[in-house]
């Protein structure tokens with residue numbers, strides 16, 4: 001019995017994979033659909049080294065983003081409400097499970113697992129190096145120190161002068177990975193991601209410089225269950241706070 005249910009489960013995944021994909025120039029097309037309750041499919045069977053063309057359609061009423069996490073090399077792409085974007089993704093050449101996070105900042109999220117080869121266990125975790133982007137930073141520019149804890153985001157000031165602002169994020173957690181997103185809070189309340197320091201390990205820090213105009217901004221961590229070993233949604237747990245740029 002156990003063997004048969006396993007075979008049926010595998011066959012189901014293959015049928016799903018075939019149903020939502022087709023071949024085309026620029027890689028095999030894999031369709032991902034975003035709705036108000038999340039993204040589908042949640043799992044995709046791929047071949048090591050395969051080139052994919054992700055056809056990401058946003059059928060929801062919010063702006064979605066997709067990006068690779070835990071080492072998957074897919075740059076963040078914003079898919080505005082009602083639009084379609086087609087980022088390419090090359091599956092790494094070794095068997096493994098590669099994760100793409102499909103989400104609304106501060107809202108729903110789905111982790112789409114791309115399983116390459118016969119892997120049944122996730123690839124070894126490879127956190128991204130902390131972002132260091134200080135090229136445009138001058139000593140006279142403002143610095144905002146941000147403390148990330150389980151599960152709070154605490155800047156050392158709630159207002160900063162407009163211009164180049166250096167964000168230095170320190171994760172004081174003893175065991176959890178956190179990240180720092182800086183988002184513009186638009187007039188209609190929606191969020192636009194402007195920059196991020198990803199995958200800051202326990203007791204680690206990272207920095208980035210952003211040029212910000214006056215307005216309201218949100219500092220947030222968007223790690224969700226299944227990402228970086230987390231069992232909880234950090235944003236929902238309270239990992240966000242707003243600052244004013246004047």
Ligand SMILES: [Cu+2]
Pocket residue numbers: 177178179221222223234239
């Ligand atoms: Cu966090």
